[in-house]
Amino acid sequence: MALEQYFPNLATTGYTTTSAATFVYNCIAWAAGVTDDWWWPDPMGVSTWPASATRAETITAFEEAFQSLGYTPGADDRLEPGFEKVALYALGGMPKHAARQLPNGLWTSKLGELEDIEHTLEALNGAWYGAVVSILKRPRSSA
Amino acid sequence: MSSAMQPPPATPNAQLDALFQALVHRWKEERGPSSSTTELAMCPSYQRIIGLGPAVVPLLLRELERAPDHWFWALKATTGTDPVPPGSHPKIQEKIRLWLEWGRQQGYQW
Numbered sequence: 001m002a003l004e005q006y007f008p009n010l011a012t013t014g015y016t017t018t019s020a021a022t023f024v025y026n027c028i029a030w031a032a033g034v035t036d037d038w039w040w041p042d043p044m045g046v047s048t049w050p051a052s053a054t055r056a057e058t059i060t061a062f063e064e065a066f067q068s069l070g071y072t073p074g075a076d077d078r079l080e081p082g083f084e085k086v087a088l089y090a091l092g093g094m095p096k097h098a099a100r101q102l103p104n105g106l107w108t109s110k111l112g113e114l115e116d117i118e119h120t121l122e123a124l125n126g127a128w129y130g131a132v133v134s135i136l137k138r139p140r141s142s143a
Numbered sequence: 144m145s146s147a148m149q150p151p152p153a154t155p156n157a158q159l160d161a162l163f164q165a166l167v168h169r170w171k172e173e174r175g176p177s178s179s180t181t182e183l184a185m186c187p188s189y190q191r192i193i194g195l196g197p198a199v200v201p202l203l204l205r206e207l208e209r210a211p212d213h214w215f216w217a218l219k220a221t222t223g224t225d226p227v228p229p230g231s232h233p234k235i236q237e238k239i240r241l242w243l244e245w246g247r248q249q250g251y252q253w
Contacts, residue, residue, distance in 0.1 A: 001172075038213070040181070044216045
């Protein structure tokens with residue numbers, strides 16, 4: 001299925017596919033800079049989650065996961081030289097997705113088991129991921 | 144690590160195999176672009192696979208070997224065990240290796 005069928009905004013905002021699909025990593029891992037593991041705080045305990053973050057499917061727990069990597073909540077979506085940002089999407093209060101800002105101001109996302117793409121932040125708003133509910137940032141030098 | 148709940152079947156039967164393949168195919172459509180392990184496992188077809196019970200374990204192990212995907216939840220649910228040592232944090236490829244090794248040790252054939 002074409003990505004535009006999941007995310008209709010992509011048809012108007014445009015996007016660039018930057019990798020092939022893979023089951024190995026997901027959006028949370030990709031936003032964290034990890035490409036060999038799948039991060040999610042599932043209750044069955046089968047996916048990886050940072051030890052210092054609460055293992056719960058809440059926005060707070062996802063913020064804790066990125067705080068464990070040096071990010072601080074409360075940022076906005078502007079491009080700030082020297083800072084790296086991560087945006088958390090949620091739907092009905094449930095975390096659904098994370099995207100990481102690139103030095104060019106666009107955002108990079110791994111779409112579940114599908115491809116990585118570069119996109120605008122609002123391009124992924126909709127029925128699958130909801131909308132951005134939190135943005136965190138850290139100095140790019142600490143990456 | 145606990146052992147399997149019952150002796151493993153020697154070979155999966157063809158009818159079960161066909162149903163399993165159909166459910167796998169349907170699951171890959173249902174999950175869409177979700178990154179949530181919980182959502183992947185709660186898809187109706189994934190739940191039906193779990194509902195097939197211990198007989199589906201060799202099919203899950205075969206699928207994990209030849210077309211790796213997120214079968215850890217289903218394996219844990221249908222076997223009642225987890226070969227990942229408590230307190231360890233293996234990455235996804237290592238989890239696959241641990242499950243396949245466990246399956247062979249238990250005598251599953253796929």
